[in-house]
Amino acid sequence: MVEKSPTLYQYVKFVDTVRKYQKEIPFPEAVEKAVDECIKNGILAEFLRKNRAEVLRVNIFEYDEEEHMRQEREESRQEGFEEGEERINDLYDKLHELNREEDIWKAIKDVEHRKKLLEEFHLD
Numbered sequence: 338m339v340e341k342s343p344t345l346y347q348y349v350k351f352v353d354t355v356r357k358y359q360k361e362i363p364f365p366e367a368v369e370k371a372v373d374e375c376i377k378n379g380i381l382a383e384f385l386r387k388n389r390a391e392v393l394r395v396n397i398f399e400y401d402e403e404e405h406m407r408q409e410r411e412e413s414r415q416e417g418f419e420e421g422e423e424r425i426n427d428l429y430d431k432l433h434e435l436n437r438e439e440d441i442w443k444a445i446k447d448v449e450h451r452k453k454l455l456e457e458f459h460l461d
Contacts, residue, residue: 347381354380369393424460425451431458 354374358367372392376382385392432441432454444451455461 344381347375350380351375351385365393424455428454428458428460 351371354371355364355367358370361367362370372385372389374380376385428444428451429441432438432444440450440454444454452461
């Protein structure tokens with residue numbers, strides 16, 4: 338795909354240049370240095386000249402992979418908790434409908450018993 342689109346190829350070169358400099362200097366400075374180098378080498382030169390200020394402001398939107406992964410883990414944890422809570426509530430509803438109050442109390446206190454009941458009602 339990169340071979341078919343010179344603009345895409347140049348964009349990839351620009352991003353690679355930013356990443357190269359980012360290993361040595363902070364992100365905003367890496368972007369500025371990459372812009373200068375790419376203009377000098379004719380990579381997205383016209384675009385970078387016209388939009389230099391906007392490109393240099395990109396550091397506001399810098400992607401933070403660690404923060405993103407932390408948020409994803411937290412969302413997954415919350416979803417898992419909610420699904421588990423729903424399964425337990427479904428189990429207690431079914432036991433109540435069947436007048437199995439003793440199993441409800443035992444499931445509250447005994448994790449193994451609760452697991453067996455979840456299997457029995459195919460809620461595992």
